[in-house]
Amino acid sequence: MIAIVKYNAGNVQSVQNAIERLGYSTIVTDDAEILTSAAKVIFPGVGEASSAMRYLEEKGLDQTIKELKQPVLGICLGMQLLCQSSEEGNVRGLGVFDNEVKLFPANDIVPHMGWNNLNQLTGPLFEGINESDDFYFVHSYYATLGTDTIAVNDYILPFSAALNKANYYAVQFHPEKSGKVGEVVLKNFLSL
Numbered sequence: 279m280i281a282i283v284k285y286n287a288g289n290v291q292s293v294q295n296a297i298e299r300l301g302y303s304t305i306v307t308d309d310a311e312i313l314t315s316a317a318k319v320i321f322p323g324v325g326e327a328s329s330a331m332r333y334l335e336e337k338g339l340d341q342t343i344k345e346l347k348q349p350v351l352g353i354c355l356g357m358q359l360l361c362q363s364s365e366e367g368n369v370r371g372l373g374v375f376d377n378e379v380k381l382f383p384a385n386d387i388v389p390h391m392g393w394n395n396l397n398q399l400t401g402p403l404f405e406g407i408n409e410s411d412d413f414y415f416v417h418s419y420y421a422t423l424g425t426d427t428i429a430v431n432d433y434i435l436p437f438s439a440a441l442n443k444a445n446y447y448a449v450q451f452h453p454e455k456s457g458k459v460g461e462v463v464l465k466n467f468l469s470l
Contacts, residue, residue, distance in 0.1 A: 395411060
């Protein structure tokens with residue numbers, strides 16, 4: 279069973295559909311016991327960081343998510359909340375990754391929206407992916423580069439397009455909206 283974290287963030291339905299199309303059964307839940315016992319956990323999200331963190335804290339999920347032992351995949355806001363902090367609402371994150379989340383400087387169009395490729399790809403998430411492959415991004419905040427960075431995108435400045443530390447993986451792009459290459463990333467995660 280693949281558990282998808284429910285925390286009043288958008289995009290949960292499209293992530294659930296993408297996983298089920300790959301032949302896996304899913305449950306969308308904010309129940310700590312179910313999350314802890316799931317084979318894999320996906321932490322998706324489109325929304326605002328401080329209100330999302332508030333919901334997680336109210337449900338006690340902030341602790342649960344940090345203590346998960348199975349593979350975990352953060353997507354978009356889910357990735358950002360796994361970082362140390364976010365300038366969006368000046369909120370402290372879960373601190374799984376040492377990166378900070380910052381607002382893009384306004385010297386180009388913000389949000390960063392559309393198709394972009396990745397570079398400096400490392401790790402099992404990107405098996406079968408080329409640096410020429412494009413992924414769908416939509417975000418105004420970015421995770422800084424750091425030791426957990428496993429893919430980089432350059433929009434206004436270089437930022438972490440993906441992170442990995444132990445059993446935690448995270449991507450800033452939306453694999454569920456990125457067609458065949460996004461499907462490859464999801465399959466790679468689900469087969470970890």
